[in-house]
Amino acid sequence: MERLPVELLVHVISLTSPADAFRAAAVSRAFRTAADSDNVWSRFLPCDLPRFAKKELPRTLPSTKKGLFRRLADQPALLPGKFIRMQLDKATGAKCFALSVLKSG
Template sequence: MDVTIVGDINRLPEECISHAISLTTPPDACISSVVSHAFRSAADSDATWQCFLSSDYSSFLSQSVDPVDYASKKELYFRLCDHPLLIDGGLMSFGLDKSSGAKCFMISARALTIIWSTDPSYWKWITLLDSRYSQ
């Protein structure tokens, strides 16, 4: 006896689709949104993008030099990818890698202990207009 199972994946609860999408990668989540309206809704949900954000992202938001406004977790994710936050009084930045969600940190030179950094014959602090740091 042959049994044919006919189903419509779009009839699954959004939470189920969201969970499945959250087990992929951020680029895959974006691609899955073109499958159907149900997938788009799940792929754009805060539940999905919460899984792609680091578990400690809120502590970095609270350390940010400037307040961070966002309407959704997806918007926050891409904001952290495209515009890293200045944290620790502007001596470090925190962002996310767009394809994996991995945390990325950058340390300013002022946060380092540099031998003879106060002696102008060895070191000169300069300001670059396009730098994320003041010096």
């Protein structure tokens, strides 16, 4: 396995799930390098993330795509209007939304 090109490992891991990528990092040094790649984690981040991320996420974002994924999985982001929050499912990368209830009266 150590002789396989890192690019091949990156491609294969990017076809799996975030949970599998976390597990792959424990296999070997080569797998860890591939599993930590921004190319892998770009695939797991929502493609519409930049649209709402500009104003809603803290200015001090993680420097890696894996770090950003972990941040969004561990801490929900409030979306515009502050009544909806979005969080990524750590195992699948699915977007999970929660709606706030407005109290009248």
